[in-house]
Amino acid sequence: MPEPTPIPVEQLRFAMPPVHASADDERAYRKERLAGALRLFGEYGYEDGVSGHITARDPEFPDCYWANPFGAPFEGLRPDELILVNGEGQVVEGHHHVNQAAFAVHAQVHRARPDVVAVAHTHSVHGRALASLGELIEPITQESCAFYEDHALYDAYTGVVVDEDEGRRVAAALGARKAVILRNHGLLTVGDSVDAAAWWFLTMERSCQVQLAARAAGKPVLIEHRDAVTTREQLGSDLVAWINYQPQWRRIARTF
Template identity: 60%
Template sequence: MTSRSIPLVPPEFSSVEEERRHRKERLAAALRLFAVHGFEDGVAGHITARDPGFQDHFWINPIGMPFSHIRVSDLILVNDQGEVVEGEHRTHEAPFSIHSAIYRARADVQSAAHSHSIHGRAVSSLGEPIEPITQDSCAFYNDHGYLDDYTGVVLDEAEGKRLAAALGDSKAVILRNHGLLTVGTSVDAATWWFISMERSCQAQLLAKAAGKPIYIDDASAALTHRQLGGEFVGWLNFQPLYHQTVRTQPDLLE
């Protein structure tokens, strides 16, 4: 494999340290991508990665730092009590309450992404799911939950548990009057699902504003979900975005 080759299978690791570094690099790039896609809204929004050595700890972006500035060295490690145990920056209650509850409920989840993206917020206010009106939206067919009320900013354990319950076994959840959240077995997949879900929301809003969408039938939607909704597909779709980001913003690896 040459230095310019891009592997098209998920990597294997020889040590926890190697895997930790890999996850942090993907996490820093994911945050840069959120900035590029306009998913940043003040201090709202966060992506996390479970630490491979301490399953009840996770890495997260520090509060108040622009997504476009985040480097690997800026990421902070938070324990199961919400305490920063590594890093020089701070977090706050909302991301801890959300992400800690998800990691407790889902042993398979290694990363979670949440932001107040504009089209996700719009769809979240309508009380409707992502509908099977395009090929891409079928990745979420019968594979996303809905938190059906809004009680304010998620700042405590009980609210986090409600969110995790609404997510269930799916890859994503719509938070009513709030936005979107996606999860994955890798930072790569969780981030791609968020980007794809936001785009699906945008397509849904545009289609309904223009007329009456033609829906994909249930059998075809289910088949397309099996073809496009798996974790490997999520991981794979993130690869060109990651390599483009590292090539154009190499300082993120510092």
């Protein structure tokens, strides 16, 4: 029996970020992905009361952002339930309030980073635990190297953020990086797509969990600087984040 003939590479399927012909198409896509990411975060237990937000910039109005409604559960959230909020925190589409405390940070991060489409921040357990130590993620695993020299610590806690000045300070601490640890508070990640921002949050939370577990068990061995940088260059782009997120998206998309 002859050996099977290899299928030409160009005939194999490999998902890449889509390009949309209109702002309406892009808006529908972002809202669907945003609702999916929120459902996924709910599954992972990142929801804590009314705390937590993922926001996505509108493709037509760059200073307006789609967000989850205040007080609505992440589980089962639909795209048509999302609200559109302008940079001043005013709801311009939808029928629910926005969490002003969370949005004070998100709006300033979006404004400081025009390259960012989505911002994710929730009160995940391991992110809060590491944040309480006021430390950065160490390069102790392949996954944690994605954040090596590409995340920051906002080394302050002043209570619930309700003003623009505090939001601007968080945005300044983030700078051009993909993530920031808010001391005594939790994690915040950004991306050039909802998928990327969501993936960075998922893998950052896991990196916090691994770091805490490894430290409890002994003394973690750090990956050397050069190898950590090389690994970050291989795994640390938003495109790689988007690709890594697709199995999560395909699973959660079945719930729509």
